[in-house]
Amino acid sequence: MADRYAVFGNPVAHSKSPLIHAAFAEQTGQMLEYGTVEAPTSDFASAWQRFVQEGGRGANVTVPFKGEAFALSDTLSHRARRAQAVNTLIVGGNGRTYGDNTDGVGLARDLAHHGVTLKGKRVLVVGAGGAVRGVLAPLLEEKPSELVIANRTAEKAVALADAFSAAGRVSGGGLETLAGRFDVVINGSSASLAGDLPPLPDGLFAPGATAYDMMYGAAPTVFLRWAQMQGAAPIDGLGMLVEQAAESFFLWRSVRPDTAPVRATLRQALENALENSP
Ligand code: ATR
Numbered sequence: 461m462a463d464r465y466a467v468f469g470n471p472v473a474h475s476k477s478p479l480i481h482a483a484f485a486e487q488t489g490q491m492l493e494y495g496t497v498e499a500p501t502s503d504f505a506s507a508w509q510r511f512v513q514e515g516g517r518g519a520n521v522t523v524p525f526k527g528e529a530f531a532l533s534d535t536l537s538h539r540a541r542r543a544q545a546v547n548t549l550i551v552g553g554n555g556r557t558y559g560d561n562t563d564g565v566g567l568a569r570d571l572a573h574h575g576v577t578l579k580g581k582r583v584l585v586v587g588a589g590g591a592v593r594g595v596l597a598p599l600l601e602e603k604p605s606e607l608v609i610a611n612r613t614a615e616k617a618v619a620l621a622d623a624f625s626a627a628g629r630v631s632g633g634g635l636e637t638l639a640g641r642f643d644v645v646i647n648g649s650s651a652s653l654a655g656d657l658p659p660l661p662d663g664l665f666a667p668g669a670t671a672y673d674m675m676y677g678a679a680p681t682v683f684l685r686w687a688q689m690q691g692a693a694p695i696d697g698l699g700m701l702v703e704q705a706a707e708s709f710f711l712w713r714s715v716r717p718d719t720a721p722v723r724a725t726l727r728q729a730l731e732n733a734l735e736n737s738p
Pocket of ligand 1: 586587588589590613616648649650651656657659
């Protein structure tokens with residue numbers, strides 16, 4: 461019997477995680493099944509308990525359940541506690557639930573794959589919601605000279621910067637008060653989901669700057685199109701998705717898959733989807 465895993469979300473049908481984990485399993489010779497569970501928004505906990513009772517061994521957790529997964533975990537990793545969110549659940553031998561968060565390491569590894577280093581750089585992170593909170597610690601570990609969090613609702617950015625002030629030089633504020641140029645600008649707001657561009661000022665990018673959107677789509681996001689016009693090199697969040705999945709796979713199976721072929725396959729599939737779209 462293959463071990464069972466799944467991604468929990470709502471909606472979840474669009475998730476690429478089953479594809480990614482099937483590719484990892486094939487590549488590493490691991491016997492596992494990986495499906496989707498669309499949990500009711502009002503009762504994630506029951507859906508998870510049912511999955512465990514039916515023999516489930518672990519799961520990824522996506523929107524809108526990362527907070528609920530954090531709340532129901534019996535034990536939490538250090539990085540899940542810092543993120544206050546869980547994207548990876550593991551069922552322990554005694555049936556207890558262990559919660560971890562691989563989003564931050566996923567972003568850090570993807571930046572590294574693209575040759576983007578943060579040490580000594582001025583870094584801007586746009587947004588101050590759960591997605592941003594989940595990646596701040598690994599970004600600060602790379603010792604940027606300064607990390608600025610800018611958000612539509614300035615107070616949320618200020619509060620988040622305060623919460624991470626012990627981890628490095630970090631400040632928060634509104635989008636309209638942004639000053640100076642940045643070497644790396646990471647869009648962690650959910651604006652791209654709605655096809656919106658956060659109201660960012662022109663002249664934000666230093667020469668040779670990188671623009672990273674934690675979202676991705678068949679076509680570049682509106683943020684990446686704007687950033688490219690402003691002279692920045694664009695990177696979308698597809699690699700981050702694959703890297704966070706690889707870290708989850710490693711937690712479950714103690715085997716580290718090679719992400720390069722999976723990233724290439726997904727990129728090709730996105731390009732095909734774009735060519736075939738009307
Ligand atoms: P997530 O889990 O994706 O982080 P979230 O916690 O709801 O979701 O946070 C969404 C983030 O995107 C917030 O920082 C939000 O800004 P506000 O705090 O002002 O709401 C930001 N966001 C969403 N739509 C946006 C838009 N059109 N322009 C700018 N920021 C936007």
